[in-house]
């Protein structure tokens with residue numbers, strides 16, 4: 001080969017290397033996504049526990065408790081026993097109304113493949129799924145609502161004894177209501193039919209039909225199966241729906257917290273020392289919210305169980321500025337934090353203190369931010385360019401050596 005041109009090959013190799021690098025990186029960005037274990041740790045373990053025991057850091061703040069996945073007992077199913085993958089997917093993407101199980105929206109919070117991975121991961125905590133592949137029951141389409149159906153439902157509601165738990169007027173205050181316990185030993189209230197749109201498995205007439213047929217797993221709500229005719233089941237379902245007497249769609253959060261977020265956001269001059277105590281869990285929140293350090297780390301502190309779930313807060317002020325932080329803490333728009341803080345509002349004063357504290361941590365850690373800011377595309381391009389330069393040099397030197405040898 002003509003050595004005079006050999007140095008020209010170097011940039012060529014550099015280019016090839018560069019494109020290979022880019023392809024590998026792009027593939028890893030679009031590929032199967034994060035592992036089930038990583039996703040679970042980031043989004044679920046804070047409530048459901050590291051090994052699915054329903055005993056994560058936040059569990060003690062929740063009622064009802066997060067599911068213990070080891071039990072293989074599920075509330076929301078389209079089968080008489082175990083949920084199908086679609087059932088679990090539905091729970092993850094829609095959440096469980098009236099409880100603190102958040103909705104992780106497709107594409108917004110998690111990719112479709114990631115949700116699929118999570119479903120498999122959650123199932124792996126219980127060996128119940130090893131021996132059985134759940135088959136969904138196919139339920140009939142709802143008939144239209146008629147006076148006769150409603151009247152039949154009303155009568156059956158009494159005859160079937162729904163009132164013993166749900167109360168004669170459906171307010172969830174029947175004579176046995178106070179004594180009911182779930183499979184996991186916690187007390188559980190029958191649904192209050194006068195509240196619209198808050199049923200766990202969905203609040204359409206079809207959803208109620210399904211709940212009547214297969215029950216609510218792990219709770220005293222019976223599975224009526226074939227006890228009643230199809231028509232009778234529809235009657236009961238329509239009657240139960242009619243008790244809320246409202247077609248309004250309600251929001252996902254409880255009645256008691258309707259006040260969150262709509263108060264005027266006056267900026268209160270905060271005290272960063274108090275803010276620090278609040279964040280670190282030294283001083284409890286007035287409304288009982290969990291300490292931030294349980295999930296976040298800040299300035300490298302995250303000692304006893306701190307830190308693994310939320311992003312490090314050291315540079316939060318730099319990222320969001322004062323107004324951004326105020327808004328975040330007022331509305332808590334995140335799926336993991338929101339359900340814990342919406343019913344336990346951070347007060348205006350507390351918010352001011354926390355923001356003051358986060359403002360004071362920022363100067364320490366400016367470098368971290370700038371390193372993280374460079375996206376991997378930038379890194380790829382830099383790596384590629386460096387590769388080209390390096391190989392060009394090697395090529396030039398090699399070429400020169402060759403010529404000298406001649």
Ligand code: HEC
Pocket residue numbers: 040043044045046047048058062063064065066067073074075076077083088091092096099100101102104118122200335336339340
């Ligand atoms: C803020 C706390 C919280 C987080 C975070 C959370 N869950 Fe839950 N989850 C709950 C609670 C509470 C329940 C039980 C509600 C009930 O029993 O009515 C639950 C129940 C469930 C159920 C059981 C549904 C059934 O039919 O019984 C599944 C499945 C589930 N969660 C999956 C997940 C997955 C997957 C994640 C992470 C992507 C997650 N959860 C994150 C609180 C949480």
Ligand code: HEC
Pocket residue numbers: 075157160161162163164165166176180188189190191198199200201202208211212216219220221222236237240
């Ligand atoms: C032994 C007590 C008991 C009886 C009897 C009972 N239920 Fe329930 N029911 C419950 C409990 C407890 C829940 C709440 C379960 C939960 O929140 O996890 C419930 C929940 C429900 C729900 C809400 C489902 C959802 O997705 O959230 C409907 C609908 C319902 N019951 C209908 C009925 C009807 C109709 C009858 C009579 C045919 C009936 N129940 C009889 C205890 C009972």
Ligand code: HEC
Pocket residue numbers: 042046058279290291292293294295296309310311312313316319325328329334335336337340346354
């Ligand atoms: C139950 C765990 C948990 C608790 C408690 C919690 N957070 Fe979070 N926080 C998270 C998670 C997880 C995220 C990431 C967004 C998401 O997926 O929900 C987050 C995000 C944030 C963000 C945005 C950070 C960023 O870089 O994107 C801020 C700011 C924040 N939290 C502040 C706080 C403060 C202040 C407190 C205490 C009042 C607190 N958090 C309590 C879990 C928690």
